[in-house]
Amino acid sequence: MASIPASIQAQVVQRVRELIATGADPKNAFVTATREVASSLRSGAPAAAAAPPSAGAGAAAAAAAAAAADEPSGADDSDESTGPAKPAEDAASAEALRFGNSAPGCLRSSRAPASRHPRATVASLTAALEESVSLLAAEVDTTFQPLRLLVSEALGEEAALDRAFVKDAPADEEGREEGMPAEVVATSEDSGIDYDAAMAGFAMIKDAGGMQVGDAGAMASFLALRAMKPRAEELGVAHPHTLRRLVVILLSPFVGLTLDTEMLGLPEGKTKPLTLALDVVSSLHSEARATLVRWFSRMPAGALEAIITPSLAVFDELHSRSLTVDEVRGPSELLAIAHEANEACFRREMRRILPFERFYSSVLSDEIRPEDEYKRHILSQRGKGSFSFLMYPFLLSAAAKTELLALEARSTMIERIRHSESLAQSRTAAERAAAAHTSDDLASPFFVLEVRRDAIVEDTLRRIVNASPKWQLLKPLRVKFAGEAGIDEGGVRKEFFQVITRQLFTVDYGMFREEPETNTLWFNHDSVESRVQWELLGSLLGMAIHNSIILDVQFPTVVYRRLLGQPVTLRDLAEFRPSVAKSLSALLDYEADDIEDVMALDFTASYDSWGASKTHELVPDGAKRPVTQANKAEYVQRYVTWALEELISEQFEPFRKGFANVVSGKVPKMFQAEEMELLVTGSKDLDFAKLKSAARYEEPYDADHQVIKWFWEAVQDELSAEEQRKLLAFATGSARAPIRGLGSVRLTISRAGPDSEFLPSAHTCFSHMLLPEYESKDKLVAKLRSAILESEGFGLM
Incomplete structure (x- = not known):
């Protein structure tokens, strides 16, 4: 208009x-x-x-209406x-409104562009949208020609992309007014793109013209990318602004659309701008790649989401067909850059832009064959292969990585057995006899642990310390309680971990202390327990992982971060000592020059030891070095390192060694700390529909029995979320789900006699519930509630 x-x-x-x-x-x-x-x-x-x-008219008209309503007349x-x-x-005026100042036979916008290369801004897109809607309303044009024209011109040429969604600059000494677009200045730290404006502008037109505008945007993007591709290795190296062209296109909703190749003068078929964009990304110089990581690490969540979504969608095609290496390498590389940026933001700002789970490809996680993928990864590590998805582990769910972890443990064990057999064949008879008294039965498929209930810690310690060689701990565990009959089919092993965890991983045993703010366990720096006892704890943690046992261990996530060798940050301290971290954050945020007088800090840290207050110097002569504006960041980092690493080094290092005796190799390094925590302690997300679908019953109960129907109705409709967690603990021994979800729990329900006043009971070690055949649903619900609320030390067998 x-x-x-x-x-x-x-x-x-x-x-x-x-x-x-x-x-x-x-x-x-x-x-x-x-x-x-x-x-x-x-x-x-x-x-x-x-x-x-x-x-x-859709959401686009809403944006236009809002813009029109806010415009002065x-x-x-x-x-x-x-x-x-x-x-x-x-x-x-009626004709102008009807035809948008275009002759009926010519729907090209008559608006003269400000320059040969129109700049994509929210204002320019709004104006083009208004004109397009006017033509649509007057039933003159249904193709959104003005908007298509602007999209084509603003995104189709490099000079236009240089000016697209440029940040507005404040008023300056050169006389440029506030709000006027700045000159295009992109640096290796700042793309110069106004991400909020880009997302708002693209959102405005995403559904406005449907296929018509989409085709124009996809065509323009394709042509711009085709011009970039021959010079992809040069993008962003000497002139960062050339790299921002690629980023603008990646942000657009057109990059993932499909084009007929005939429109491009190519052989008949289909193509996407995304394919070209990913080729360009894969060809970037390492310097340009690093620049993208820095740019992406400062993006808002919506912008990063827009960039990763089309690439993740590529892997969805695995449902219907196999993909070539060339088809998956590009999206994997772009997602690797985005993931690295996400983690860089986490280290810098103590937050991720997107949850790390957003980078999972559920299709890829379900479709890959762990054995084949692990072999390809080993070959690629040896220079005999070019691609493996394990080079991009962030794409795989925690459950998929768990499968790979078990596979690597089996492979390591088999390799060590073969090596040991080879050594044995070269020994003399006397050497073999001597070795028989000092080594375990290497041919046995299990690591057998026999313990006395009243000396479970001592017996476990002795058996694990004396295990020779240590890789024996990788074998599936079989437990026998001395003097008790029975074969361990999993239940005894589960009971063993429950009993020993309650003894060792508690404050009462003296190796840990509880953090009062968060009720988490932390290493007791005053502990006098031996190194071998700390090694035992680490080994038990690793053995629980390899034997798929969920432990009720309340560690903060930083414990798993340190076990994986990942750096610690203030965010880790905030997780279990929030008040201390809050004070350190306040120090970082304080900008006044009087910081030395107000804060009165030096490079020392105070702590309690055996009831007395002690002081530790964070640097040599730290008591004489005040904290200033210039060194406050150094002080915070040194304090965090001291609190999370140095203060507990005598306890944590043997703990880590014991863990590494069982969990080592290439696959553990692929885990996020949060994923490793899930592997040990289970997930709080409980899907009882999956538990129901995997449940088994013993006669006369079955899925159609009235009591079983009442039971699941009670679980899913009557019980609160807290009661559901208690029910799970009552039946299985853990209030959390395994990393593969409740569908991997094999709950068995048996009849415990006719209707009675008895409460339900459970063999937690076998996930086996005994349920009387109650006469009504109300009675079943009441008895079930009583059982789970009183289950601590009652009703469990």
């Missing part, structure tokens, strides 16, 4: 406001107002009363613009 008189524009804006005020759907208010005003101008009658807006105070419009002017 650029050339429509201000008085007519004002009528449209006023009508939009009236429609919205009367409760009309704002999504189509602009379309309705445009039609009414155009109709009234042609007929000479006043605009119609508020009518329900037509359906179908542009009318001045002269009679010429505010008085009644003359008939001739009315007719001309």
Whole structure:
């Protein structure tokens, strides 16, 4: 409506406001107002009363209506613009509104661009959208030609991409006004892109013109990328602004659309701008790649989400066909850059832009064959292969990595057995006899642990310490309690871990202390326990992982981060000592020059030891070095390192060694600390529908038995979330789900006699519940509630 008189524009804006005020759907208010005003101008009658807006203009009209409603009318105070419009002017204005100042046979926008390369901004897109909707409303054009034209011109050429969504600059000494676009200055740290404007602008037009605008955007993106590809290795190296062109296209909703190759003058078929974009990404120089990591690490969540979504969608095709290495390498590389940026933000700002789980490909996690993928990874490590998805482990779910962890443990064990057999064949008879007394049965498929209940810690310690060689701990565990009959089919092993965990991983045993703010366990720096006892704890943690046992161990996540060799940050301290971390954050945020007087800190740290306060110097002569604005960041990092590493080194190092005796190799390094924590302690996300689908029953119970139906109705509809967790602990010994979910739990339900006043009971070691055949659902619910609320030390067998 650029050339429509201000008085007519004002009528449209006023009508939009009236429609919205009367409760009309704002999504189509602009379309309705445009039609009414155009109709009234042609007929000479006043605009119609508020009518329900037509359906179908979509979210784009909402954006246009909002923009129109917020625009000043542009009318001045002269009679010429505010008085009644003359008939001739009315007719001309009606035609202008009807045709958007274009001849009926020519739908190309008559708006003269500000330059040869129009700049993509929210304002320019809004204006083009308004003009397109006006033509649509007047039933002259259904192709959104003005918007298509702007999209094509603003995204199709490098010079236009350089100016797309440029950040506005403040007023400066050179006389440039506040809000005027800055010169295109992209650095290796800052792309110069206004990400909020880009996302708002693209969101405005995403659904506006449907296929018509989408094709124009995809075509423009493809042509721009085709021009970039021959010089991909040069992008962003000497001139960072050349790299921002690629980023603008990656942010657009057009990059993942499909084009007919005939439109591009290519052989018949289909293609996507994304394919070219990923080729460009894969060809980037390492310096440009590092620049992208820095840029992405400062993106808002919506922008990073827009970049990774099309690439993740590539892997969805694995459901229907095999993908070539060339097809998966590009999306893997782009996602690797985005993931690295996400973690860089986590280290810098103590937060991730997106949850790390957002980078999972559920299809890839389900479809890969762990054995084949592990072999390819080993070959690629030896320089005999070029690609493996294990080079991009962030794509795989924690459950998929768990399968790989078990596979690597089996492979290591088999390799060590073969090596040991080879050594044995070279020994003399006397050497073999001597070795028999000092080594375990290497041929046995299990690591057998026999313990006394009243000396479970001592017996376990002796057996694990004397295990020779240590890789024997990788074998599946079989436990036998001395003096008790029975074969361990998993239940005894589960009971063993429950019993020993309650003894060792507690404050009462003296190796840990509880953090009062978060009720988590932390290493007791005053502990006098031997190194071998700390090794035992680490080994038990690793053995629980390899034997798929969930432990009730309340460690903060930083314990797993340190076990995996990952750096610690203030965020880790905040997780279990929030008040200390809050004080350190306040120090970092304090910008005044009087920091030395106000904070009165030096490079020392105070702590409690055996009930007495002690002071540790974080650097040599730290008591003489005050904390200043210049060194406050160093002070915080040194404090964090001391608190999380140095203070507990005598306890943690043997603990880590014991863990590494069982969990080592290449696969553990692929885990996030949070994933390793899930592997040890289980997940809080409980899907009881999956538990139900995997449940088994013993006669006379089955899935159709009335008592079983009542039971699942009670679990899913009657019990609260807290009661559900207690039920799970009552039946299985753990209130959390295994890393593969509740569908991997084999709950068995048996009949415990006819209707009675007895409560349900459970063999937690076997996930086996005994349920009387109650006469009514209400009674079943009441008895079940009583059982789970009183289950601590009661009703368990």
